[in-house]
Amino acid sequence: MAVDYATPSPSAPDTRFDYFWNQQGEWVEEPNVRRGGESGVQRLHSANGQLLYAKRQVGHTYRSLRHPMGRPTVLRERDALQxxxxxxxxxxxxxxxxxxRDTQGxxxxxxxxxxxxxxxxxxxWYESHDRAHYGEALHEAILKQLADTLARMHKGRWQHSCLYAKHIFLRVVGEGAAARPEIATLDLEKCRQRFSAQSAARHDLKQLRRHSSFSDADWSKLLYFYKTAFGSPIKGLES
Known part of the structure; x- marks a missing residue:
């Protein structure tokens, strides 16, 4: 029985796996059938009250040249997270x-x-009218922070591969002139490294443009900040 685990623990990996596998919580994403198996997400709480999200999969794998026999997609997501x-x-x-692997493999x-x-x-955040509350200076800082975040990912040759607005999360820390944005991204199940940063950038930015509600003016400003952070224009990408 093979076990792959992410964080060190005094407990054996088998024990930790069984502990989390046996936890049950509210389904945030009901199990759906794809990739030859099932995958869903539950909301759990740790012993100290920390809110957790557990992606549970059975027979849910991807295949690649490196893993022609199939490999659980959460392991690819773990690699991307780290x-x-x-x-x-x-x-x-x-x-x-x-x-x-269970007894049936x-x-x-x-x-x-x-x-x-x-x-x-x-x-x-946009729908709640927080843009009007915080003002345009903070909104411009959000676009710049998002651009910097994406450029950092792409310069590492990582392609999100499912970069929709719903996978970009925002937190504003502080109030007034001290307010600052923080950006995070999730759902990295399809994330992978490309041979070039340009390829990763071109794919994700085109996808984000299609699957976001940025106005033309906001998109142009985001793209300006992105090109500055990335260090060069992205071939085949229009504002």
Whole structure:
């Protein structure tokens, strides 16, 4: 029985896997059937009250040249979480990741992360009219912070691959002139490294443009900040 785990613990990996697997909470994303198996997300609480999200999978795998026989997608997501955190990209904190084969050889897999406390989807922030509350100076800082975050990810050759506005989360810390934005991204199940930073950037930015509600003016400003942070224009990308 193979176990792959993310964080050191005095407990054996098998014990930690069983502990999290046996926890039950509210379904945030009901299990759906895809990739030959099931995957869903539950909301849990740790012993100290910390809100957690547990992605639970059975037989839910992807195939690649490196893993032609299939590998649980949460392991790919774990790799992305760890790598992006090392690059300074805001992502949920990893609590545990594990994968086991049952007696029939089918994968069971878990990815447990801490909730992004105080964050909300960026579109929800716009819908709540917080832009008018904080003013344009803070909104410009948000666009710049988002651009810097994405450029940092892409310069590391990481492509999110599912960069919709609903996967970009925002938290504003402080009030008045002291207010500052923080950006995080999640749902990294399809995240992968590309051969070039340009390829990663071009794919994600085109996708974000299609799946976000930025006005033309806001998108142009975001793209300006992005090109400055990235250090060069992105071929094939229009404002």
């Amino acid at each position: 790598s992006l955190a090392a690059l300074g990209v805001g992502v949920p904190k990893l609590v545990f990741c594990g994968a086991q 089918q994968w069971r897999a878990l990815l447990v992360t801490e909730a992004l406390d105080g964050f909300q989807e960026i579109d929800q």
